[in-house]
Amino acid sequence: MHDQISRRPVVDKTSLSFRGTLALVAGKGAARATRLIGRGGGTAITGMVARKIDPQILDELVRIPGVPVIAITGSNGKTTTARFTAALLRGEGITVCHNSAGANLLQGVTSLAVSYSNMRGRLPDGVLVAEVDEGALPQVAPETLPRALLVTSLFRDQLDRFGEIYAVRDAIESVAAGLPKDAALVVNADDPMVATLAEERVGRRITFGLAIKHSTDQISRAADTIRCPRCQADLKYKHVYLSHMGDYGCASCGFTRPRLDVAVTALEVTGLDRTRCTIKTPTGNITMEIPQSGVHIAYDAAGAIAMLVGLGIPLEHAAESLASVGPAFGRLEKIEADDGKIVILAFAKNPTSYNTTLRALATEGEPRQLLIAASNTLVDGEDFGWLWDVDFETMAPKVERVVVSGTRADELANRLHYAGVPSDRIKVIEDRPAALTEAFSLVLPGGRLVVLSGYTPLIELRNEMRRRGWTGRYWAV
Amino acid sequence: MTDQKTPESVPHKPRPRIVAARPLPTDYQSDPVDPFPVVAAARADKAEKQAVPVAPPDATEIAPDPVAAHVPQAPVPAIHSAQSSHSRDHAPLRIAHLYPSLLNVAGDGGNLIAIQRRAQWRGIPVEVVAVEKGETPDFRRFDIVLFHGGQDVEMAVAAADLALKTPSLREAAAEGVVIFAVCAGLQLLGHRYISNSGEEMVGAGILDLETRGGSQRFMQHAACEVTIDGVTETVVGFENHSGLTELGPGCEAFGRVIAGAGNNGKDGLEGAHSGNVFATYLHGPCLPKNPWLTDQLIRIAVGRVEGLRPSKVVLAPLNDELEKRAHEMALAKAMANRGRRTALEPARLVRVQKG
Numbered sequence: 001m002h003d004q005i006s007r008r009p010v011v012d013k014t015s016l017s018f019r020g021t022l023a024l025v026a027g028k029g030a031a032r033a034t035r036l037i038g039r040g041g042g043t044a045i046t047g048m049v050a051r052k053i054d055p056q057i058l059d060e061l062v063r064i065p066g067v068p069v070i071a072i073t074g075s076n077g078k079t080t081t082a083r084f085t086a087a088l089l090r091g092e093g094i095t096v097c098h099n100s101a102g103a104n105l106l107q108g109v110t111s112l113a114v115s116y117s118n119m120r121g122r123l124p125d126g127v128l129v130a131e132v133d134e135g136a137l138p139q140v141a142p143e144t145l146p147r148a149l150l151v152t153s154l155f156r157d158q159l160d161r162f163g164e165i166y167a168v169r170d171a172i173e174s175v176a177a178g179l180p181k182d183a184a185l186v187v188n189a190d191d192p193m194v195a196t197l198a199e200e201r202v203g204r205r206i207t208f209g210l211a212i213k214h215s216t217d218q219i220s221r222a223a224d225t226i227r228c229p230r231c232q233a234d235l236k237y238k239h240v241y242l243s244h245m246g247d248y249g250c251a252s253c254g255f256t257r258p259r260l261d262v263a264v265t266a267l268e269v270t271g272l273d274r275t276r277c278t279i280k281t282p283t284g285n286i287t288m289e290i291p292q293s294g295v296h297i298a299y300d301a302a303g304a305i306a307m308l309v310g311l312g313i314p315l316e317h318a319a320e321s322l323a324s325v326g327p328a329f330g331r332l333e334k335i336e337a338d339d340g341k342i343v344i345l346a347f348a349k350n351p352t353s354y355n356t357t358l359r360a361l362a363t364e365g366e367p368r369q370l371l372i373a374a375s376n377t378l379v380d381g382e383d384f385g386w387l388w389d390v391d392f393e394t395m396a397p398k399v400e401r402v403v404v405s406g407t408r409a410d411e412l413a414n415r416l417h418y419a420g421v422p423s424d425r426i427k428v429i430e431d432r433p434a435a436l437t438e439a440f441s442l443v444l445p446g447g448r449l450v451v452l453s454g455y456t457p458l459i460e461l462r463n464e465m466r467r468r469g470w471t472g473r474y475w476a477v
Numbered sequence: 478m479t480d481q482k483t484p485e486s487v488p489h490k491p492r493p494r495i496v497a498a499r500p501l502p503t504d505y506q507s508d509p510v511d512p513f514p515v516v517a518a519a520r521a522d523k524a525e526k527q528a529v530p531v532a533p534p535d536a537t538e539i540a541p542d543p544v545a546a547h548v549p550q551a552p553v554p555a556i557h558s559a560q561s562s563h564s565r566d567h568a569p570l571r572i573a574h575l576y577p578s579l580l581n582v583a584g585d586g587g588n589l590i591a592i593q594r595r596a597q598w599r600g601i602p603v604e605v606v607a608v609e610k611g612e613t614p615d616f617r618r619f620d621i622v623l624f625h626g627g628q629d630v631e632m633a634v635a636a637a638d639l640a641l642k643t644p645s646l647r648e649a650a651a652e653g654v655v656i657f658a659v660c661a662g663l664q665l666l667g668h669r670y671i672s673n674s675g676e677e678m679v680g681a682g683i684l685d686l687e688t689r690g691g692s693q694r695f696m697q698h699a700a701c702e703v704t705i706d707g708v709t710e711t712v713v714g715f716e717n718h719s720g721l722t723e724l725g726p727g728c729e730a731f732g733r734v735i736a737g738a739g740n741n742g743k744d745g746l747e748g749a750h751s752g753n754v755f756a757t758y759l760h761g762p763c764l765p766k767n768p769w770l771t772d773q774l775i776r777i778a779v780g781r782v783e784g785l786r787p788s789k790v791v792l793a794p795l796n797d798e799l800e801k802r803a804h805e806m807a808l809a810k811a812m813a814n815r816g817r818r819t820a821l822e823p824a825r826l827v828r829v830q831k832g
Contacts, residue, residue, distance in 0.1 A: 232634050383715045388587030388762050414803040418590050
């Protein structure tokens with residue numbers, strides 16, 4: 001086993017406490033029970049139940065035995081980057097435990113540890129790849145002591161949870177700056193807020209980003225303008241790659257994008273399911289073809305590769321490993337439904353993911369039949385004002401029919417109305433299965449239904465699709 | 478304002494004049510192509526040049542009679558330009574969007590979309606000019622000024638620039654230009670904002686109010702009762718602020734709190750109001766789910782453009798089914814949460830000590 005990812009037990013302890021064992025049994029049992037009664041994947045309940053019984057369970061399973069943890073955080077791109085990282089590690093012959101279903105709060109990370117450990121509380125020899133919510137990182141980090149931390153990007157997401165993006169950045173900064181010397185920090189250099197994280201840090205700090213000669217996006221909305229993290233003047237971009245990510249510089253204080261350790265030097269995106277890119281690493285170039293589409297996929301791949309560089313693991317099978325990673329749960333997932341109709345399932349939770357998704361969809365023609373859902377939940381947030389920062393205006397004239405659903409269907413309906421979708425083309429059906437039935441019935445055989453949804457309604461809609469036999473179950477942990 | 482009103486002050490016809498009641502020339506509901514694309518705002522410097530042929534250089538020169546105003550333009554074909562919508566029956570509403578690249582959190586840009594759409598749906602053309610840092614237009618040339626919320630860092634940048642704009646903004650407020658401010662906008666229209674660490678940001682001093690940084694953040698659905706020209710309605714939105722605002726005797730509250738924290742969580746007052754300046758803490762964004770309030774702003778502004786008393790302006794009714802639904806839902810959420818301090822358990826974030 002490689003040094004960076006070998007175990008370093010805090011105390012040599014072979015058995016779990018009685019309380020811990022109880023928590024383990026209850027947590028695993030809870031997951032099985034929820035799955036049996038078909039109420040979902042039980043991905044968060046495991047951790048919730050286990051922590052209720054033993055609040056130290058994560059500590060006992062992970063920190064004390066010194067299980068190497070790789071934490072991946074940021075506002076967008078966590079799930080895909082974590083999946084790429086897991087695939088790359090597996091490709092190099094390393095055992096990986098990973099919360100692939102995206103339960104990423106403290107309970108979710110606990111679920112990950114509980115479900116992969118055996119009854120004696122021992123996790124398989126290998127690494128834990130944990131996707132961690134950017135708000136939950138300060139809670140997760142002390143109990144897991146990450147061996148490596150990757151920060152994907154910071155967009156304004158869920159201001160009702162965090163108050164301000166700067167508070168989120170400060171929280172990540174405190175974790176990043178407190179990483180032990182031999183841990184690796186991997187940051188997206190193209191995002192000015194992320195590029196400046198823990199700059200003073202002693203220890204490995206790997207940067208990744210795009211180094212292609214043309215812009216792939218533009219600062220289209222004033223809201224995307226980003227100020228220099230040093231002097232607050234507006235940043236100027238040589239190239240804009242995605243929203244506020246790009247090759248930037250500050251005219252007033254001379255701050256520029258840091259040098260890239262891992263860089264995407266060529267990029268070609270085709271259709272909804274193909275991205276070809278060449279990624280330059282300190283040990284050579286890797287050219288790969290990934291069965292997913294978008295500039296953000298190149299970022300996620302570069303991030304995952306930078307993570308392996310940070311861990312010092314040689315990349316021998318990277319291209320093959322990534323060639324088989326299809327879209328994650330609801331990331332432009334293509335589902336073959338009844339009557340030859342296609343459902344495209346897209347997870348969207350903030351203006352950036354909405355705009356990225358809408359732009360990707362538009363490459364195959366603006367969507368005409370849609371189902372859009374948003375709900376108030378702890379993970380999805382309470383304030384949906386950000387819907388007004390989404391560029392629905394471009395799509396609006398082409399919309400033939402849109403069904404809106406979820407507990408915030410009202411806000412969505414009003415937003416689409418003001419984006420220019422005539423009100424008689426908008427139908428409000430809060431109930432998710434009923435909304436799916438209605439939206440699906442309006443699509444002609446062989447046609448395409450685009451489903452855009454926040455996290456919770458997406459799970460509900462996908463479960464409904466499974467009930468109808470359109471798709472298999474989707475949850476590991 | 479008083480200059481424009483002179484010809485109207487001896488009215489022969491006391492009955493209200495209906496403005497913007499003309500049916501739309503295009504069947505908007507069935508037209509697949511959006512006839513009113515919401516256009517991106519022009520920059521102030523650029524728009525100054527473009528606006529000259531359309532808008533008189535000085536607000537006092539606006540023809541008081543809307544008929545006289547549009548007669549010379551009659552031979553000009555319907556305009557589909559990026560700056561105004563198709564109709565030439567009304568003088569355009571000119572909107573200044575203050576600091577769009579600084580103050581733009583929580584979808585407050587939706588307020589602009591709401592005003593644009595609701596004006597355009599009634600055939601009132603709209604011109605939007607983005608006024609950024611370093612730009613100093615004559616604010617009297619506008620009919621509505623939007624001053625939105627922002628995060629602390631951006632607010633400080635805007636505050637540092639505001640002094641340049643303050644004289645003109647004050648003149649505009651005195652002349653009756655409608656100013657609608659949210660959150661940071663509200664705080665910066667006051668005398669000053671004093672942060673927790675004692676740093677002071679100087680405001681425009683247009684509203685007699687002062688804000689101090691608070692120790693907790695109010696993040697919740699909120700509702701208040703607002704009275705404009707004798708009509709009282711409920712206004713709903715989402716609060717997200719930690720500043721505590723106290724009103725002075727020189728201005729009144731924008732509304733009375735029904736649910737939520739309002740200006741400071743104590744006195745039951747929400748926002749501030751003086752003349753045609755309206756300021757609130759409500760995000761949401763506020764205007765799209767409060768069509769009544771949006772229409773009040775448009776009505777007052779149209780009155781000023783057309784040289785009519787606002788009470789003489791009647792806007793054509795719109796189908797507000799979706800707006801009302803959004804309003805009711807937000808109200809229900811605010812009421813469900815009434816009396817509680819915050820709607821959500823704020824994420825436990827660790828603040829790094831600066832310096």
